[in-house]
Amino acid sequence: MADTTKASMLGLGGEYKYGFKDDIQPILTTGEGLSEDTVRQISAAKNEPDWMLDFRLKAFACYRKMAMPDFGPDLSAIDLEHINYFRRDSQHVARKWEDVPSEIKNTFDRLGVPEAERKYLAGSSAQYESEVVYHNMREDFEKQGIVFMDTDSAVQEYPELVRQYFGKLIPPSDNKFAALNSAVWSGGTFIYVPKGVQTKVPIQSYFRINAGNSGQFERTLIIVDEGGSVNYVEGCTAPNYSEDSLHAAVVEVNVLKDAYCRYTTIQNWSNNVYSLETKRAQALENGTMEWVDGNLGSKVTMKYPSVYLNGQGAHGTMLSIAFAGKNIDSDTGARMIHNAKNTSSSIVSKSLCKDGGKADYRGKVRFGPKSDGSKSHVECDTIILDEQSSSDTIPVNQVKNGDVSMEHEAKVSKISEEQLYYLMSRGIPEDKATEMIIMGFVEPFTKELPMEYAVELNRLIEFQMEGSVG
Amino acid sequence: MSTLEVKNLHVTIEGKKILKGVNLVMHTGEIHAIMGPNGTGKSTLSETIMGNPAYKVTQGEIFLDGKDILKMPVDERARAGLFLAMQYPAEIPGITNAEFIRGAINARRPQDDQLPIRQFLKDLDQAMEVLDMTEEMAERHLNEGFSGGEKKRNEILQLMMIKPKFAILDEIDSGLDIDALKVVSRGVNQMRGPEFGSLIITHYQRLLNYIVPDVVHVMMDGRIVKQGGPELAKKLEDEGYAGLRDELGLDIKLVDEDA
Numbered sequence: 001m002a003d004t005t006k007a008s009m010l011g012l013g014g015e016y017k018y019g020f021k022d023d024i025q026p027i028l029t030t031g032e033g034l035s036e037d038t039v040r041q042i043s044a045a046k047n048e049p050d051w052m053l054d055f056r057l058k059a060f061a062c063y064r065k066m067a068m069p070d071f072g073p074d075l076s077a078i079d080l081e082h083i084n085y086f087r088r089d090s091q092h093v094a095r096k097w098e099d100v101p102s103e104i105k106n107t108f109d110r111l112g113v114p115e116a117e118r119k120y121l122a123g124s125s126a127q128y129e130s131e132v133v134y135h136n137m138r139e140d141f142e143k144q145g146i147v148f149m150d151t152d153s154a155v156q157e158y159p160e161l162v163r164q165y166f167g168k169l170i171p172p173s174d175n176k177f178a179a180l181n182s183a184v185w186s187g188g189t190f191i192y193v194p195k196g197v198q199t200k201v202p203i204q205s206y207f208r209i210n211a212g213n214s215g216q217f218e219r220t221l222i223i224v225d226e227g228g229s230v231n232y233v234e235g236c237t238a239p240n241y242s243e244d245s246l247h248a249a250v251v252e253v254n255v256l257k258d259a260y261c262r263y264t265t266i267q268n269w270s271n272n273v274y275s276l277e278t279k280r281a282q283a284l285e286n287g288t289m290e291w292v293d294g295n296l297g298s299k300v301t302m303k304y305p306s307v308y309l310n311g312q313g314a315h316g317t318m319l320s321i322a323f324a325g326k327n328i329d330s331d332t333g334a335r336m337i338h339n340a341k342n343t344s345s346s347i348v349s350k351s352l353c354k355d356g357g358k359a360d361y362r363g364k365v366r367f368g369p370k371s372d373g374s375k376s377h378v379e380c381d382t383i384i385l386d387e388q389s390s391s392d393t394i395p396v397n398q399v400k401n402g403d404v405s406m407e408h409e410a411k412v413s414k415i416s417e418e419q420l421y422y423l424m425s426r427g428i429p430e431d432k433a434t435e436m437i438i439m440g441f442v443e444p445f446t447k448e449l450p451m452e453y454a455v456e457l458n459r460l461i462e463f464q465m466e467g468s469v470g
Numbered sequence: 471m472s473t474l475e476v477k478n479l480h481v482t483i484e485g486k487k488i489l490k491g492v493n494l495v496m497h498t499g500e501i502h503a504i505m506g507p508n509g510t511g512k513s514t515l516s517e518t519i520m521g522n523p524a525y526k527v528t529q530g531e532i533f534l535d536g537k538d539i540l541k542m543p544v545d546e547r548a549r550a551g552l553f554l555a556m557q558y559p560a561e562i563p564g565i566t567n568a569e570f571i572r573g574a575i576n577a578r579r580p581q582d583d584q585l586p587i588r589q590f591l592k593d594l595d596q597a598m599e600v601l602d603m604t605e606e607m608a609e610r611h612l613n614e615g616f617s618g619g620e621k622k623r624n625e626i627l628q629l630m631m632i633k634p635k636f637a638i639l640d641e642i643d644s645g646l647d648i649d650a651l652k653v654v655s656r657g658v659n660q661m662r663g664p665e666f667g668s669l670i671i672t673h674y675q676r677l678l679n680y681i682v683p684d685v686v687h688v689m690m691d692g693r694i695v696k697q698g699g700p701e702l703a704k705k706l707e708d709e710g711y712a713g714l715r716d717e718l719g720l721d722i723k724l725v726d727e728d729a
Contacts, residue, residue, distance in 0.1 A: 422560035425520055426574035426628060427548035436573065440564025440611070 030086040036060060039183050042086045046152055046186075049159060059172035059182030066176040072362065073300045073329040078274055083246055085184045085217075141199070146230075147192040148203055151219045154190035161192060165223055169252040169280045169308070177248040178278040181217045185250065188218030193228035193259075202264070202450050204233040220251040222261060224287075229260035233450060235268075245273045247298075253281035255289045257311060262290040266453055268460060269298035271327060277303045285311030285340075292448050293320040295330055296460055304362060306335035309343035309374070316345040321445045324357030324389070325464055333363035333394075338371035338404070347378045350442060354385035354464075361391075365406060366398040375405040382412045383441055385434075435465045472498045472535050472551065472635045474519075474667065479530035481511075481518050488514040490692035491530070496685070498635055498667040503678055505703060506689035507711040507724045512671045513557065515689070516638045519669075520554040521547045534636075549578050551635030555625035555642050562612040567624065568594060570612045571631050578632075597630040600660055602653050618645040626657040637661070638669045643677040655680030675707035688714060691722045 030038045039060045043053040068075055141148060147158060154162050172182040193199065224230050247269065255261045261281070269275055275298045281289040291305040307316030318334035330353075336345035351359035365376045382391040393410045415437055423433035439446075439458060446454040474496050481489035488511045496502050506512050518525045519532060521544035532539050539547050562570070571594065576584045594608060601623045613621055622642055629637050639658065643651055658668065658681050670681060678686075678700060686702040687694045690711065695718055696702065706714060715722055 416560070419560045419562050421522060421544060422556070423562070423570070424543070424545040425522075425548055425554055425556075426570075426632065427545055427577045428573055429545050429577065430543070432573070432577065433545070436565050436570070437562065440562055443564030443611075 029084060032082050032084055034060075034080065034083070034085050034184065038085055042184055042186065045086070046155075048155060051163060052155055055167060055172075056183050056185075059167075059179050060184075062172045063176060063179035063183055066173070066179055068176055069302070072302055072331040072360075073358075075274065075276075075300065078246055080180075080246075086186055144197045144199075145194040146197060146199065147190065149190055151188040151190045151221060152186065154221070158190075158192070161223065162190070162221065165221055165252065165254055167252075169254070169282055170250055170278050174278060177276045178250055181219060181248050181250040181278070185217045185219035187216075188220040188249070188251075189222075189232070189234075190220070191222045191224075191230060191232060193224045193230045195225040196227040197225075198229040198260075199231065202231045202233045204235070216245075216247050216249070218249045220249065222251075222253040222263070224253075224255050224259040224261045226256045227258045228256075231262045231264070233264045233453065235266045235453065235456075245269075247273055247275045247277070249277045249279075251277065251279040251305075253279075253289060255281060255283040255287040255314075257285045257287060259284075260288045260290075262292060263305075264292040264449060264453070266294040266296070266449070266457060267298070267301070268296045269301075271297055271299055271325075273298045275301045275303065279303065279305035280308070281306065281316070282308040282310050283314035283316055283343075286313040286315075287311060288315045289317075291318045291320070291334065292445070293318065293332070294445060294449075294457060295320070295322045295332055296457075296464065298328060298330070301328075301330045301332055303331075304333045304335050304364075306337060306364075307345065308337045308339060309345065309371075310339050312341045312343070314340060314343045316343075318345075318347045318349070319445055319448060320349050321442050322349075322351040322359045323461065323464055324351070324353040324359035326355035326357060328357045328359075330357070330359045331362055332359075333361045335364040335366075336376055337364075337366045337368070338374040338376070339368045340370060340374075342373040343371060344374060345376045347376075347380075348444065349378075349380045350445060351380075351382045351391055352385065352438065352441070353382070353389035353391055356386075356388040358389065359391045360394060361410075362394045364396040364398070367401045367404040367406070369400045371401045372403045374401070376407070378406075378408045380408075380410040381441070382410075383438070384412060384414060431465070435462060438465060471664070472667070473533070474552075474636050474669075475531075475533040476515075476519065477531045477533070479515070479518065479532065480528045481514055482526050482528055483514065483524065487528075488525075488692055489518070492689075492692070492694055494669075494687065494694065496636070496667050496669060499664045500685065501662065501668045501670065501681060501683045502685045502687060503670045503672060503683040503703060504687045504689055504694075505672060505675075505706060508673070510689050511692045512689055513640055516554055516640045516669070516671055519638060520544060520552060545577075548634075553629055553632060553634035553637040555622075555629055555637060555639045557640045557644065559613050559621050559625060561614045561616075563614050565612050566609050567612050567627075568608040571628055574628065574632055593631060594627075597627055597657075600630070601627055601657050603627065619647070619650045622646055622650070622654055623657075626654050630657055630661060633661070633666075635665065636667045636669065638671065640671045641673070642670070643672055643674065651677065652680060675703045678703045690715060690720060690724075695720060 030041050039056050043056055167182060170178050172179040222232065253261055253263060267275060283289045289307045293305060295301050305318060309316055316336050320332060322330040322332050324330040333349065334347045336347065347363055349361050351361065353359040359382065361380045363378065365378060367374055378395060380393045384391055391412055395408055397406060415434055419437055420433050423436055424430060438461060446457055449457060476492055476494040479489050479492040492515055504512055514525060518527060527540055534550055539550065572590050579585060603623055613624060616624060642654055646654060670683060682700055686698050686700060688696040711724055
């Protein structure tokens with residue numbers, strides 16, 4: 001490769017596309033650092049019931065005791081003492097677009113949120129900093145009894161429901177960052193779909209970190225009651241700051257008997273963000289849980305969405321792509337835990353890495369003692385675009401039952417010379433041809449996305465691929 | 471009028487000499503056929519003209535309208551007007567046929583003058599009709615899971631859409647039944663005209679009943695050993711390659727020949 005080409009490759013991706021920020025004076029902030037007092041302050045600011053304060057305090061005690069994860073990427077650069085754990089920009093949740101503060105609105109305008117809402121989506125809840133400022137729900141949703149709001153409001157308005165499920169799938173003791181989130185959580189989405197109610201249109205939430213040095217700890221809780229269905233779409237994008245930011249979300253999804261949930265995420269954090277998420281779902285009898293998860297940016301991502309198949313005939317799937325460019329360490333995967341008869345799961349993981357990026361798959365499939373007749377299929381496909389980049393597949397299989405079936409396929413490859421030659425022989429230049437092959441590679445993922453997200457993802461990949469051919 | 475000229479071309483592949491001095495001149499408006507036994511270098515000649523990086527030219531030149539194309543990478547040659555209908559086209563998952571063909575056409579046009587999608591779809595429909603291709607073929611992923619016959623039709627579809635100056639058809643007849651052969655020939659014949667030239671590589675005379683060539687070249691052991699009109703193809707069909715070899719007094723072992 002010529003030196004000039006190398007230089008231009010190194011320069012690639014330096015400018016983050018959504019790297020603008022607004023100057024907003026927070027109305028309330030706890031300042032940097034974390035103590036029991038900070039936790040009490042957060043809870044008081046939200047006027048929370050005692051049980052939630054207790055939950056937070058126990059979680060905080062747990063957090064202090066727990067060690068950092070003993071596997072995966074290096075997290076030593078996260079300075080937990082200098083993170084702003086809570087800030088509030090807007091004092092109440094706004095339903096109408098007109099009521100949203102104009103600077104915040106500008107940011108969303110540039111990200112295209114209103115258009116998205118107009119065209120495809122049933123409701124929209126966009127998180128700005130630690131609190132939901134914009135929240136909208138279609139009338140027919142309300143008529144059907146669907147609850148879609150920020151989790152803080154849900155604690156006030158549906159305390160029984162929240163209390164029944166909150167922190168049950170992911171107890172604070174699960175891992176250090178789940179404990180941290182449980183102590184200082186703020187915002188996030190709460191959805192309840194009543195029995196037998198099926199939503200056809202995706203529900204979306206748009207997340208965004210704005211200020212440097214400010215952690216974001218959303219807490220999302222979804223309950224799909226018996227026979228209900230929901231398709232939830234979450235997109236993330238953050239501005240580019242020089243200081244590292246921490247994003248440690250917790251997502252709990254309860255899919256009850258005969259219910260269905262699809263949870264789609266596209267994450268495009270700027271390249272200074274540590275994204276350490278804990279996402280877990282349980283599916284009861286004949287329930288289906290589908291994770292669709294795309295990770296493009298960040299500095300470090302650790303995310304292993306799981307499905308606990310706790311009811312007979314439950315089904316869980318994970319479809320993911322990871323694109324690890326320069327300075328990105330993406331450690332992602334899925335966990336499928338078969339705890340009941342005739343459960344099935346599928347994991348399809350696609351990764352791309354270039355410019356020294358690292359995209360590892362870390363997954364786990366467990367067949368418990370009661371999982372007779374269950375099956376799982378795992379497929380990991382990776383394309384490594386240059387010599388500097390790397391990818392490992394780290395699957396763990398635990399089989400405690402003799403009557404199950406498990407398939408695992410893993411493939412790591414480069415761009416096929418034969419495919420490249422064929423496309424180029426039709427006059428398509430090498431960079432464009434490479435991009436086409438990559439687009440084709442991720443197509444099984446993009447075709448599952450709502451149209452606008454598919455378009456955006458393709459654009460983001462195009463952007464990442466620019467100048468990638470030497 | 472455009473001209474494609476191959477001069478004293480020597481090519482090796484993995485160190486083995488395959489072409490040993492091929493000379494060939496053709497113009498747009500002409501259809502040339504290259505016939506020859508297996509293992510004689512016909513496909514090597516097509517791939518080398520197109521610019522497959524696996525084939526190494528050790529001697530000789532190739533000119534397109536007087537311009538040496540040997541230094542040009544394959545995509546540049548394609549944009550200069552060359553096209554190769556391949557024997558074994560690659561399968562590319564996730565990219566639809568239509569998307570790909572449109573990309574190929576637009577690669578030849580300036581950024582501010584890309585082919586409008588309506589025009590493209592209209593052209594595509596017409597070409598597919600000529601080739602008896604069903605509409606769903608446009609939306610299927612490029613060559614993925616296509617039968618042998620579907621792949622060949624798809625190569626000709628691209629040819630018709632891209633409209634190159636010179637098209638090399640590398641054994642486009644292999645694996646085709648007689649009906650498919652007629653359809654594929656119909657596509658090629660529709661391209662015939664003063665702006666289009668084609669080099670047809672085949673083992674058999676049969677294809678040349680449907681696409682009648684102006685010139686027939688016979689290739690053996692890495693060289694063109696004889697040229698003639700369409701009647702040469704018929705003569706070969708009757709007498710076989712061994713007959714011609716013996717008539718020319720060549721000392722060549724044919725691959726398929728019994729010892």
